Amino acid sequence: MEQVECIVVGGGLAGLSAAYGLASAGAEVMVLERGDYSGAKNVTGGRLYVKPIRRFYPELWDEAPYERPVARELVTMMAGGAHTTVEIASDRFTAGQPQSYTVLRARLDQWLAEKVGEKGAMVVPNMKVDELLRKDGKVTGIRAGEDEIGAQVVIVAEGVLRLLSSKAGLTSEPQARHHAIGYKEVIELPAGVIEDRWRLNPGEGAAHLFMGDCTKGMMGGAFLYTNKESISLGMVVGMDDMRRRRDGSESWQLLDEFKELPQIKPLVAGGTVAEYSAHSIPEGGISQVPKLAGDGYVVAGDTAGLSLNALVTVRGMDFAIASGYFAAQAVLKAKEAGDFSAAGLASYEASLRDSFVLRDLETARSIPNVMENPRLFTHYPQAIGRLLESVYTIDDQPQAGIVKKAWRGVRRDFMSVATVKDAWSMRKI
């Protein structure tokens, strides 16, 4: 059997980040990517938090092909035809090195794959891995079609579906309950129109999230990120909720209906849909993170369940890149010691535990449970809308004072046993 030092399965951000670290240190690396090129099959909402990953590969992040630095954050709660939006545009979001950028994966991943190639790794697109080879419990290589290639270590970064890793017994099979389905459109709009619609300085971007009616009470929400000359508009819905709904509607219909809402229509007016994609997202949180390394392998990125949906912040790409970095460091250490066993690769999990990746997931441990509370997507968006709507409403009756109106809303919608219970369950998020 032909042998190489390291095989990376999956040329997404996690796999490429691992390969970059390994190749930079002179290790022999081969990345196998099923898509026509890196980025072809990868889906994200659209925002990469760069601050957390800057210290890994600092030479990369100043020249990465970003779309726009996010200068304006908006979140809209929508219910019963009322949209209430909270908005913040802070100098701190963009001063110096911006904390986050909108991105398009086709561009970002292709660029990173090129960088990985420049470091001497072999990136093979159009190459689907069919099996992880195991012998006496140790991962010994891969099979692609007829060809079997051996490796001292296999970095499994195959994304969320875990087809190979679960079949090889490295991870469990993904369960609907711990996943959401995301789908999005890239809608082209001229740069000037984007800057006018979201009130942005030239080149700056906005991130806009929506929760409430858009998912018909199901767990999830909608997102909108501004790119250079397009917007990424999409939706994320809990897979279990989506499966259990009884109205017979299809997931994509939600997005179509969303786009037709009078509050949303003007945001997308005149745009041309250039791209449509769908993907699933791990949302099980830290309790669903599998064993991260074993004899002859490590798992990284979505395969390791490293993603975090905390309602207003969605992270997965920065975790993927960080886990790829730590995987590379652990493999290099194992190489030095000549020990690619679980023990030799143990520093991978240790460094993830020390870093923001598993720490932030730990902090957010209770989020997946909280998100299962449907009131989050029904009652609260409605209550907030009702309260503010009443404050802003003048009809032909004598008006109550503003404070009185507000109090009425607070008493009606927020001072119940259920709300107190919700508040208690949310105390840790």
Add this chain to the structure above:
Amino acid sequence: MDIVVCVKTNPDLQMVRVKDRVAVTEAVPYKIGDLEKNALQAAVDLRAAAGGKVTALCLAVGNRKAAEDVKVALAMGADEAVVIDDPALAAPDQAAVATALAAAVKKIGACDLLLFGEGSTDNYSGQVGARVAEILGLPQIGYARKVEAVGGAVRCERSMDDMLETLEAPLPAVVTVVSEINEPTIPGLMQIMKAKSKPLQVWSLADLGLDAAQLAPTREIVSNLAEEQDRKHILFDGSAAEQADAFVNALIKEGVLGR
């Protein structure tokens, strides 16, 4: 039989979008065209029958990663690859492409058969094979759907709609092939890995003894657009049968039917 196959890398057409009637090629990856892959496969098949060496020759127009992309040809079975890459070749016309390729074929030296696709997937001018044959003073057979080596000659079959034509040319010769000729194999991982260590050279125009002035385009394509047609925007009401009648009448009125 030593064979040189000219392979062009084109922007991946599946990835090209059209915006305001202009093709957006930014961030679109390049790949070896499908017809070139047919030509390459034909070369590999001929080598299996007649022995010899297969060299893939690629002129890198607009593709700064051509030396990388051409490795697919090596994985598919070419023994060696040559890439002509020169900043002066940013937007050459067919004459310049043919001049550079012909010079490279001369430099490669051993060449009994020179294979091309019938045209390239992007511009499809279908000229380059014939032009190179003319420059090198070689016989040329175009649009072959079958190629065989017979003694010191190449025998080709081509489809002329209502008949098949079989032609023979003495070697060395130039042949362009059509897609029916074969089904190119998709290289496996092992072949891709082996391709890494096969010889690959990159030549500039100077290496070919050419200078940019010789290759300056004699024509400039100002615009290349399909004719724009206005839609009639006619809507028909009524039952399906009524709509069909109205539709047929409209077609007759437009002179599309019943001429």
